[in-house]
Amino acid sequence: MTDVPNDLTHPDYFPQRSDLLTGNVELDQITLEEHEDAPSRSILKGLLSQVSIGSDLSKITLPTFILEPRSFLEKLGDFFAHPQLLVEAAKLEGVERLVAVTKWFISGFHVRPLGVKKPYNPMLGEFFHCSWPEFHSELLCEQVCHHPPVSAFVYSCETENVNIEYQGSILFKSKFSGNSASVISDGTCTLTFTNKTTGEKDEWFITYPRTYVKGVFIGTTHMQMGDECEIFSKQLGLQCNIEFKQKGIFFGQMDGVRARISTYTPKIKRGVETDERETQEKLFEVTGTWSTELSIKDAETKEEMPFFHVTEPYHEKTVIPARKMNPFESRRFWRHVTYALHHDDQEKATEEKTKLENNQRAYRAYRNENDVKHVNMFFDLVDEENHKWYWNGKTIRDIDRTENFQVNHPVDDEYIVYE
Numbered sequence: 001m002t003d004v005p006n007d008l009t010h011p012d013y014f015p016q017r018s019d020l021l022t023g024n025v026e027l028d029q030i031t032l033e034e035h036e037d038a039p040s041r042s043i044l045k046g047l048l049s050q051v052s053i054g055s056d057l058s059k060i061t062l063p064t065f066i067l068e069p070r071s072f073l074e075k076l077g078d079f080f081a082h083p084q085l086l087v088e089a090a091k092l093e094g095v096e097r098l099v100a101v102t103k104w105f106i107s108g109f110h111v112r113p114l115g116v117k118k119p120y121n122p123m124l125g126e127f128f129h130c131s132w133p134e135f136h137s138e139l140l141c142e143q144v145c146h147h148p149p150v151s152a153f154v155y156s157c158e159t160e161n162v163n164i165e166y167q168g169s170i171l172f173k174s175k176f177s178g179n180s181a182s183v184i185s186d187g188t189c190t191l192t193f194t195n196k197t198t199g200e201k202d203e204w205f206i207t208y209p210r211t212y213v214k215g216v217f218i219g220t221t222h223m224q225m226g227d228e229c230e231i232f233s234k235q236l237g238l239q240c241n242i243e244f245k246q247k248g249i250f251f252g253q254m255d256g257v258r259a260r261i262s263t264y265t266p267k268i269k270r271g272v273e274t275d276e277r278e279t280q281e282k283l284f285e286v287t288g289t290w291s292t293e294l295s296i297k298d299a300e301t302k303e304e305m306p307f308f309h310v311t312e313p314y315h316e317k318t319v320i321p322a323r324k325m326n327p328f329e330s331r332r333f334w335r336h337v338t339y340a341l342h343h344d345d346q347e348k349a350t351e352e353k354t355k356l357e358n359n360q361r362a363y364r365a366y367r368n369e370n371d372v373k374h375v376n377m378f379f380d381l382v383d384e385e386n387h388k389w390y391w392n393g394k395t396i397r398d399i400d401r402t403e404n405f406q407v408n409h410p411v412d413d414e415y416i417v418y419e
Contacts, residue, residue, distance in 0.1 A: 067349070068117035069341040071330035073128035073141040075119045076153055077317045079108035083135040083157060084313060090162040090193055093202075095238055095261065095283055099296070101191065101204060101231060102240045102259055102286060103308050109225060109290045110310045116213055116221045120334055120353075122151060123360050124374055128330040129396045130317035137164075139317070140396060144169060144376045144389045146360065152379040154391040163194045169379065169389040170208070179218050182226075183211040187387065191231075206231050209244040224255070225290065232264070232277065239264045239277060244290070257294070259286035326401050 068075070085107055089100035122143035131138040137157035144152045152169040168189025175182050185208035193202040207229045215221045225244035232239035238261070245256035261284040267276040281299075286307055288294035296307040325332040337356070340349035367374060377399060379389040 066116075066118055067337075067341060068119045069338045070119055071122050071126065071128060071334055072119040073122050073126060073143065073151060073153075073330050074130075074319075076141050076151065077128070077130050077139050078111040080132070080137075080139055080155055080317070081111045081314050082107045082312065083132050083137050083315055086137075086157055086164055086166075087135060087159055090157075090159045090164055094236060097193070097202070098204070098231065098233070098236075098238050098240055098261060099284060102242070102261065103294075105206065105231060106242070106257060106259065106286070106290050106294065107308055107310075107312070110292075111314070112223070116223050120330075120337065121149065122330070123333070123356060124363070125328050125376070126330055126333055127326075127328055127377065130319045132315055133318060135315070138396075140378055140391075142376055142378050144379050144381070145387065146364070148173075148387070150387050150389065152376075152389040152391070154378070161196055163196060164192070165194070166191045167391050168206075169387060171387045179215065181213045185210070202233070203235065204231055204233050209242070212246065214246075225257075237263050237265060237280075239279070253289065255289040255291040257286070257288065257290045261285070320401075324401055326399055329401075 082104060085100065085104035089097050089104060092100055124143055124146040127140065127142040129138065129140050135157055136159070137155065139153065139155045141151060141153040144150050148171055150169055150171050152167075154165065154167040156166075157164040166189060168187055170185050170187040170189075173184040173186060175184075187207075189206045189208075191204040191206055194200070195202075209225045209229045210227045212224045212226050213221065214224055224246050226246040228241060228243050230239060230241050240259050240261045242257065242259040245253065245258070247254045247256070260282065262282045263280040264277040265280055266273045267278050268274070269276075283299055285297045285299065286294055287297070288307070291310065293309040294307040295304055297304040319331065322329075322332045322335060327333065331338070334356070336352035337349050340346075340352060363374075366372065376389070378392060378394050380392045382388050382390050
């Protein structure tokens with residue numbers, strides 16, 4: 001069994017991509033290395049005794065060999081790997097802005113690890129922070145609810161004339177169905193452009209597609225995006241309906257996507273305006289594969305041109321060294337599990353993961369016995385029925401990140417209070 005070092009500066013906690021180790025960037029300021037899945041390790045083959053059709057995977061104990069060695073909260077940062085596209089969108093207005101936002105949104109899906117791995121399920125109160133200093137932008141994520149699992153986030157970016165804010169809370173539902181598993185991202189996020197001079201706000205609402213893991217027991221295990229999602233503006237009457245296409249057994253294109261940009265009017269039922277939308281004028285259509293390249297076609301002129309290619313500049317997120325983190329920050333919180341996984345010590349990884357999970361159960365029991373509610377640091381609950389949390393305005397600079405940070409936590413053990 002691997003001995004886990006106490007030194008948080010130890011490079012084996014966060015192995016890095018060697019092609020990015022340049023300049024004065026500290027080792028664990030760069031994202032985790034991507035690992036290709038071992039051919040013999042189908043992501044769910046070890047779960048036959050626990051699953052049945054329709055099972056909720058969030059309630060199943062997963063073996064550590066299928067884990068991607070980082071928290072899901074950190075994985076959310078991958079989606080923002082092209083901040084320059086949002087900066088470009090801030091310079092535009094109307095339908096041109098919608099086209100630019102569509103490009104940014106689809107660009108976030110190609111950043112993923114090789115093979116099929118599942119990140120750690122975040123624990124209640126866990127949070128993650130990263131930044132892209134060259135774009136004056138940062139991301140803050142927090143696990144605001146554990147049962148059901150809800151992750152909240154806020155991304156902010158300051159440009160010369162416009163402030164950009166993208167926030168939301170997503171309830172994740174996972175289901176097993178025969179030879180596949182699916183993850184539903186339930187929630188509507190809000191992207192807001194605020195003019196620094198006038199204070200005028202331009203709001204866009206965004207939903208997410210489903211993620212499918214195919215070939216669980218038969219065939220090659222692989223991930224696909226599927227179903228529809230949308231981007232729309234109630235103020236401007238503009239929308240983009242995005243369809244992520246799944247490849248069939250014999251036909252279809254892998255990672256296919258089609259996005260249709262149009263104007264719309266709200267549907268009227270019995271004289272009352274509803275949230276349903278009726279498409280009016282078709283403006284643009286985006287087609288291609290989200291994992292490689294896309295093209296865009298003008299509905300009026302029929303002109304088609306390149307839209308996005310995955311070779312466009314990709315920007316790594318910056319993360320401070322783990323030794324300077326608050327104990328509830330993802331990399332520090334999961335460091336023992338991560339270290340064991342990178343040393344292929346499944347026994348130690350399972351032991352450390354179990355300790356964290358048992359601590360979470362003990363904390364939940366404490367709250368229930370003493371009628372105490374967990375208080376989130378960065379997000380406030382505004383709609384319990386629909387699982388909506390909004391950012392309360394606090395930033396990472398409002399909390400203690402000193403090396404000798406002590407947590408006032410009712411369940412006091414070494415896996416919560418890191419020395």
